[in-house]
Amino acid sequence: MKFILFLSEAVIPILVFVIVAAGLSRRQRVYEDFLDGAKSGIRTVVEIMPTLVGLMVAVGILRASGFLDFLSGLLGKLMVYTSFPTELLPVAIVKMFSSSAATGLLLDLYKEHGTDSVIGQAASIMLSSTETIFYTMSIYFMSVKVKKTRYTLAGALTATVAGIIASVALAYAGIG
Numbered sequence: 478m479k480f481i482l483f484l485s486e487a488v489i490p491i492l493v494f495v496i497v498a499a500g501l502s503r504r505q506r507v508y509e510d511f512l513d514g515a516k517s518g519i520r521t522v523v524e525i526m527p528t529l530v531g532l533m534v535a536v537g538i539l540r541a542s543g544f545l546d547f548l549s550g551l552l553g554k555l556m557v558y559t560s561f562p563t564e565l566l567p568v569a570i571v572k573m574f575s576s577s578a579a580t581g582l583l584l585d586l587y588k589e590h591g592t593d594s595v596i597g598q599a600a601s602i603m604l605s606s607t608e609t610i611f612y613t614m615s616i617y618f619m620s621v622k623v624k625k626t627r628y629t630l631a632g633a634l635t636a637t638v639a640g641i642i643a644s645v646a647l648a649y650a651g652i653g
Contacts, residue, residue, distance in 0.1 A: 521620055524619075524620060525616050525619060525620055528615050528616060528619055529612075529616065532574060532575065532611070532612055532615065533575065535574070536571060536574045536575040536578045537578075539571075539574075540571070540578060545567055545570065545571065546567070548566075548570060549563065549566040549567045549570065552566050552570075553566060560645075560649075561645060562595070562596055562599065562645065564586060564589075564590070564596050565586075565596065565599055565600055565603065565641075565645070567582050568582045568583060568586065568600050568603060568604070569603060569607075569637075569641050572603065572604060572607050572609060572637075573607075573608075573609065573610045573611055573637060574609060574610075574611050574612060575609060575612060576604070576609045576612075579604055579609075580604065582600075583600050583601070583604055586600050595648050595649060596648075598647075598648040599644050599645045599647075599648035599649075600644075602643075602644035602647055602648060603640065603641055603644035603645075606640035606643060606644055607636075607637045607640040607641060607644075608633065608636070608637065610630070610633040610634065610637060613633075614626065614629060614630065614633070
């Protein structure tokens with residue numbers, strides 16, 4: 478067990494050492510390449526910042542206005558005939574836009590139902606098995622200037638629905 482703890486703490490420094498050693502052995506300008514990458518990363522952050530702020534504001538408005546509760550209630554009426562817990566609907570909807578907002582909703586579910594409840598476990602599995610679709614698409618496609626996303630949204634929504642269904646099934650099966 479001590480070796481695994483040591484290894485978990487040493488992996489990143491070892492990886493950095495291996496990368497620097499490989500670069501030096503090939504006579505590359507390791508530090509200059511690092512600086513070029515850092516400059517490129519900062520430029521990317523500056524370019525995507527307006528999109529990121531816009532998405533965060535939109536999620537905040539949806540949550541504060543009550544629209545999210547309205548939409549969850551509307552979808553909850555449709556979900557009555559399934560065994561899907563309606564308490565998970567706000568988390569499932571918000572997760573498509575913002576992971577941090579979904580984590581806030583997850584904490585609310587923990588307070589209300591408990592972390593070891595079926596709802597708590599299903600929500601935990603859901604957050605780890607779904608993606609922030611709209612955030613990811615807007616950031617990645619904007620940064621490389623892709624205009625036509627083709628089937629990305631349909632595929633991402635299909636994968637998210639599969640992750641949501643699997644999370645509830647796993648939690649009810651007691652696997653989560």
